[in-house]
Amino acid sequence: MAGPSRQQLPDFLLGRIGRRAYPGLAWQGPGRTVFSVPWTRFDEENFDLNRDTTLFKLLQEWETNQGRPVNPPNPTKWKARLRNAIARSREIEEVSDQTREEGGQPCRVYRFTDQDASASSQSASVESEGNVAPLPTILVSVFYRGVEVTLHPLETDCWVLYPPALSPHEQQQVLQTLPSDVALLKLPSPVVPDDPINQVLSNFRQGIFLYVSAGCVYAVRRCAARVYWRRSDSPDVENVLQRDETVQILDCAGAGGDVQTLSVDLSVGQSFMCYGLVVVVVTATR
CATH class of the missing domain: 1.10.10.10 (Winged helix-like DNA-binding domain superfamily/Winged helix DNA-binding domain)
Incomplete structure (x- = not known):
């Protein structure tokens, strides 16, 4: 073809x-x-x-x-x-x-x-x-043990990271080098002490980059923690997000038919075979 x-x-x-x-x-x-x-x-x-x-x-x-x-x-x-x-x-x-x-x-x-x-x-x-369909509304949600802890519209490049895992010097470096057109989505600390989640977040440090280009959502894993992802249109297919590789995780423009909502789940630190402690969800709605 x-x-x-x-x-x-x-x-x-x-x-x-x-x-x-x-x-x-x-x-x-x-x-x-x-x-x-x-x-x-x-x-x-x-x-x-x-x-x-x-x-x-x-x-x-x-x-x-x-x-x-x-x-x-x-x-x-x-x-x-x-x-x-x-x-x-x-x-x-x-x-x-x-x-x-x-x-x-x-x-x-x-x-x-x-x-x-x-x-x-x-x-x-x-x-x-x-003649092109209107651009979708894209939202980034983060869940701890299935509970949503933050929600952010993906309107520009977005860096998802966990500041408490960074030293004060590293946090200052982030702020000094962050381009003006990149949004910073900071994950919160767990409300109650949770050792498994804290362990995952401690390896999330540099987080994940997300950006939209030509109707597609791309992700770049920067953290040490492993990241697994799957799309709503193929929930049985689990993919591994390799470190420092740019990967197209959603094709909003290519979704035809009556599809109104597409989403992708990114599980941090654990395969979907296990219970998702920290999951980043990107949802595109027409």
């Missing part, structure tokens, strides 16, 4: 510039031909929060568009490939060959050389957007 057709680079970028899901990937000026691309400086040995920036998502989607595997993630190599693709394109040119700062963040500025094609692609994008 043939896979989806690959988008050409200009169309790929035009479909994303100015969208809320890609903060910083924006038009520069009213002409809608010049645009800026966030140009994060990735640390090859420790991606830290950089893996969840706009550039990381853009690079990952371009790699997927080109039919290349995205695990293990290699944003440094991806960035070089994207820049080479832009350099080879006859429809895009770099306004400056220097990385500049915009709002305190590094970015590169490019221009579409074919204004008619740019306007046509944007018009087509707007028209197709009008």
Whole structure:
């Protein structure tokens, strides 16, 4: 069975510039031909929060568009490939060959050389957007022994973690390095002393990253605790969320028919074969 057709680079970028899901990937000026691309400086040995920036998502989607595997993630190599693709394109040119700062963040500025094609692609994008179903409402709930302890709307990138397991210095580092477009969902301490839950949470430290891109929900496990996940449409299939791998856990856009609600359960520290002490639930409702 043939896979989806690959988008050409200009169309790929035009479909994303100015969208809320890609903060910083924006038009520069009213002409809608010049645009800026966030140009994060990735640390090859420790991606830290950089893996969840706009550039990381853009690079990952371009790699997927080109039919290349995205695990293990290699944003440094991806960035070089994207820049080479832009350099080879006859429809895009770099306004400056220097990385500049915009709002305190590094970015590169490019221009579409074919204004008619740019306007046509944007018009087509707007028209197709009008035919797309409304975006679902996505909520993140956390349960301790089956009791909901917190609820958070997933409207932007979200870092779910347990601050009490971090030292004061580590907590300060989190606050200092957290991008402005990433929400922090802090898990509460158990109301009553609960050694099994405390043991699970002590290994949850760096938690899980969640983000939405192109109608799909992705998860990145950052914690030492094992994480198992299963979807509501295949409850008998248990998956393991490998550490530092980006995994699509929900495809909201691809759910057809009369499906109104999709959800995925992420059990922290225990397989679903055991009783779920700490479970993160992501629910998408149309």
